Amino acid sequence: MCAHEYLEVPFKEKSLFDATFLARVASNKIRSPLISRGSTPLSQTEKPLRRQRGLGAILLEFLGSMNLAITLLVAIAIAAIIGTVLQQNEPYNNYIMKFGPYWFEVFKALGLFDIYAAPWFLLLLGFLLISTSVCVYRNTPTIIKDMRHFRLGVKEKSLRAFHHADEWQATGSAETVADTLGKRLQQHGYKVRHKQYDNYRMVAAMRGGMGRLGYILSHASIVVICIGGLLDGNLPLKLAEMRGEIKIETRDVPVSKIPAESTLGVDNSSFRGSVNIPEGSRADFVFMAMRDGYLLQKLPFTVALEDFRIEHYPSGMPKSFESDLLIIDEELEEPLRKTIAVNHPWIYKGYAIYQASFSDGGSIVQLQAWSLDNPKAEPLQIEGVVNESSRLTTPRGEYGLEIIDFKPFNVFPAAEDSGKKFKNYGPSVVFKLRAANGEAREYVNYQVPLMVEERPFLLSGMRATPSEEYRFIHIPMDADGEINRFMRFLGMALDEARIIEVAKEQAENELGLTADDATYKDFTQSMVSLVRLFTRQGIDAVVELAEQSVPAEKRNEAISSYIKVVQGILGSLYVDLLSEEGVDVSAGISEQQALYFDDALNALSLLGPYGSPMFLRLQEYEHVEATGLQITRAPGQNIVYLGCVMLMAGVFFMFYLHHRRLWVRLEEREGRTHILLAAAPHRERSDFDKEFEQLGGDLRHSSNSV
């Protein structure tokens, strides 16, 4: 990833030590020192004798260049950003809706919907891998050499030219002073080498060489991680798909019907798939989600779910969930048993089995189906299974009943004044009713009554699309916890003949009209149609009618008179209902009865928009849970981890172990030992000035105390 840890220095094989030093020499315009174990002056190197370089060398130069590396880092970062901003691997329809068909095709061609598997992105990663490899390849030998060599042959002239250089004299002989200083340097953590030349003595020292190793480790780690990642990636799968050997299955079909070209055998070495297993069931496969479909991956063993347990916090949030699993393998004499939980996977034969999620495993629900068009009829008994669908014949035609989910409890934040934080609304069933034209509405029906102001209601919510909130109707319940009474009342409200009768009665009794009056027929007819509008399409339709037919200034008045008419007629029906039930209404009705009427009217007014031909009351249920397992095989994982360890070690070595060299040149002249101290940190660090100053002071002190 990095090009020149060293600047290119000619005569590599002969001599060099520190590239950054050279760089500094160049930039500081210090006279070029002689740096060589032999005697090649650097002045010769100023015009290097460049051999004619071959194509390979030029290519290597390009691949290992720093500019390429930085460009790649930035390009990969930008591609990664695109991948997070644009949601990946969604169904294609979502993209078409978002971008339109033209841009959808463009983006699809660019691979933007699965960017991390797009050929150009893999190419970028590949280049990064090559660039880093070239770098490691080119620099490792030099670095290792540099870590080991003490450079005892540096010339006096070079030392003097160093940025960090100091000179003083001592009284002892060169040998004794050299010994003392060498020991002192060792105490400072330096490794030391001595060499006696004809007329001087050289002590070369260095420390922190591991810092240089950090460079190799951190860069090689990138290569290791990429290789590990490649082993675990789905590149082979993509290639097989391109060759047409694999076809993604997009249909929702039973496992047994999935064709062979969408099935991967047990020899596939790396995958990541998931499967839901209901309690008491087993599976020897997982599904791998691929773009807008999936593939079936076979396992060499069978996983069975014995039991699934889940615990919840008071808020209803899952606290923990775990599965008692069984592995059945031909190679095993007896099945293996183990409990897995989130963060506690089971590794078996290189396959890792994770507790990923949970869902309904096909709970059985008993539903009482009331016809909302003919509520007087006996309700039907339906047995439904979650994730299955059945047909429902109604006066409005054939409907598909798709049961989606069942929940044994529903916890929501409680009302402020209840003194409790959360309230459990009890079991619920979620289902869709799909009309013959394919349109579907989603319903959620609760099993137990909800008490509102001490009156029991049955709750049912409806929404047309999953993105909407549910709109709820509250069906008032009888004293015995049934809804028969409401259905009887609804039956009366839908009974056209009876309403006409009541309308006539009211026209006669309350308006004093007779059948002969010109307005009599209009009145009764409009009364009847108002009630019909109310019961069939709801209160909103009544308001709408007023908005369409009455001028704005009289609208409110009209609406309240409309409502009065509806209330009057339905009220009279309600009195009839009470009489039928044997209640004495001669002295008026009780407050409780009046409240029931209001509640029933509210529910009635919403039945139109509710839009269902049936009301399905959840009666009994048998809860079956399913565990959501994620099963993976990642042979590259340990390689990636090895790379990670190398990376972490490398980064810390590189930043916190500083390679620095020191030279002490001792020459006896006129009975005194002249000492020349010079140092070169691998990287120019401001701290080193201080360090050198202190070290120099210390060595000066030591040399004088000989």
Add this chain to the structure above:
Amino acid sequence: MSVSSEAMHSELDTTPFLKRLGVFDWLWALMVVAGCIVAQRLYSSLMDGYEVGILYGTAGGLIWLGWGWKPMRGFSIAVALLSLAAIGLYGGELARGESSFFLKFLISSQSAVMWMSALYVMATAAYIFALAVGSNFTGKVASAMTWSATVMGTVGLMVRWRESYLMGADVGHIPVSNLYEVFILFSVMTALLYLTYERRYNNRAMGAFVLTVISAAVGFILWYTFDREAHHIQPLVPALQSYWMKIHVPANFVGYGAFALAAMLGVAYLLMERRPNGLLAKRLPSPEILDDIMYKAIALGFAFFTVATVLGAMWAAEAWGGYWSWDPKETWALIVWLNYAAWLHLRLTKGWRGSPLAWWAVVGLFVTLFAFVGVNMFLSGLHSYGTL
């Protein structure tokens, strides 16, 4: 720039490291180990083997920090005493938080965080004032306030940890699980990093810049508390119930803190550069030193961020079944990592210095900020528990 005598001493002294330690150093180590043993005895039922390992690893780290950076000791002792006082005052009943005077107004986690917030904001003002008028005394007051704020913030986190267990043994968890908690961690971590540099380079002018970013974090905490009521302790979703959280998140925040610090020094550098003879140039360290501190902070941040990302990948492998899923949070961690990798290459290999890198560090803060907060706000993914 002068280096503290301590640092000078440590570099000059050639006696072996362990022999250089004095009575107080060993006393410190003893105290930390004793604290750990007590904690392990008291709470062993709540910890698994890894967590005990983390406990002793933390102890080792704390001893080492205290040896190398003496103020850490006073800081830790203050935090420990105040936290223990709070635990004692609670006495196993969460309701005491309302009735006990000291808890209610000083050291319940909520109050401690409020104190922290107030002190950081005041410290920011003091640093800016000290920078503007060159008052040495105000600078010292600012440092003292920053230390106090950091103590209170850490106490807030410690006590919150305890409070979560008082809510119920199954609710209890280390308070680094949502945005509210990690913003406190961010403030504290950034301040601690800053305080080490302040001491090492004996310069308080940098505080005016670094504390500004902490004040911004405090602003977020306050908005989050009062507008969103996010300070209530929430139980953990199953995926977060793991010892990994105790190492992954703090390591991440050393990284975030260091990057934020580097960015603010970058701002200081750029402002100083515009007027080479201005006030800032007079008070701040020399451009070379500022540049060097910026590099040190990014190197430290990068190292810890690397560790945090690796730990995150390992945790992901254990909880989600794959060490890398290109989840938005993961991807943004990679983007941040690539960004600073490029920065480091430019500096170390291409030899860049000064304003281009300062600019890059400032831009880096926004990249980091997006990875830290933006992902949770704008993108959906597996890290969805940190939503706004």
